[in-house]
């Protein structure tokens with residue numbers, strides 16, 4: 001029976017059945033994580049065949065749609081919820097966050113304004129203030145819950161663009177960029193490319209980016225920044241890093257931020273996963289002085305283990321943030337006493353992301369969050385050391401937080417980097433094909449390496465031991 005419109009008395013059972021099926025499939029997925037392969041096994045052609053059904057004229061019963069969807073995607077999902085998934089910084093889903101996310105879908109709130117969902121507006125207000133406090137950011141800091149760090153960069157850099165041009169008497173929201181004073185962006189050379197994309201989206205052009213070379217430790221040196229700042233007096237935004245994507249390197253904010261601010265520059269920090277180091281006493285020193293910067297981005301869908309998608313933008317200069325984002329229209333009711341998300345976010349209509357963040361923070365508490373960060377750091381170190389100690393493996397970079405690099409050496413006589421690169425890729429492919437663990441690859445400083453990323457609350461010592469064994473096995477096979 002297809003359901004295309006409400007039939008009195010009928011819809012509850014149809015709805016209940018569809019949702020019940022979804023819950024059953026969800027539990028089966030989660031309970032199967034430990035025994036099933038971690039990486040996707042189907043090819044793109046397999047998936048196109050399975051999912052590329054003919055769109056019928058008549059609709060399909062909702063429960064059947066769910067059952068068939070689950071059957072059709074089988075083999076096409078990465079089991080990134082598993083404690084042995086170490087590819088990219090993906091995080092997992094905490095039970096309270098998943099539950100709240102399900103309810104967010106069922107409640108189907110438009111979290112654009114207080115008026116469109118009072119509870120969604122207030123939950124963001126509360127969760128944003130909790131996070132500002134956990135990260136120890138200045139009390140005046142404003143925030144926005146975005147799709148991810150990418151749009152959090154856009155939000156923060158739009159505020160930065162507003163502020164540095166306003167200082168030069170230019171209203172960018174009104175006058176645009178044609179004829180505007182130039183802006184240059186001094187950015188850590190090892191930055192994530194979402195920074196460049198944000199710069200593009202904001203009309204600043206990537207040619208406005210001047211790379212700040214890093215030392216061998218991956219950090220920008222104070223005199224490098226000072227000398228770059230002194231070369232020009234145009235409006236400047238400095239982009240620093242809290243957690244570089246391969247080694248989780250942290251810039252020395254306590255040294256760099258005062259230099260940049262003294263030169264009148266805005267300092268933005270990419271803290272997609274590294275900002276969470278602030279929430280743990282064992283890692284807090286990595287981000288010393290980060291509160292001296294002007295804007296910060298992070299992801300809740302990485303370290304906080306909420307389901308995708310959820311990033312967060314923080315801006316010290318709340319007025320510039322609001323000026324860059326706000327919009328009003330007579331049909332949009334504004335309640336002066338409430339926080340309307342539309343004043344801070346790049347989106348109009350949007351998902352109520354605050355519920356899952358609120359639930360995750362409540363489940364963990366301050367101690368649980370701190371333990372999560374400490375645990376992932378411990379597991380990342382154990383993986384790097386354990387894999388690095390295997391015959392034919394080499395540690396490329398250890399990590400101060402949750403990232404590390406290893407590579408695999410070709411046993412051939414006279415093997416060169418090219419051979420080591422090929423063996424590294426072959427070992428990664430074999431591990432992922434065997435399905436006991438999942439890792440990603442990267443070209444780092446011209447050589448192939450295997451990336452180890454730990455950010456899932458589920459990872460245990462046993463997962464780490466199993467993953468090291470999986471690498472040992474792959475080394476025997478390749």
Ligand SMILES: Cc1ncc(COP(=O)(O)O)c(C=O)c1O
Nearest residue numbers: 148149150192194245270272299
């Ligand atoms: C350091 C860093 N910055 C930015 C991003 C982009 O984040 P998102 O994918 O949430 O937009 C990532 C993503 O992996 C990252 O690792």
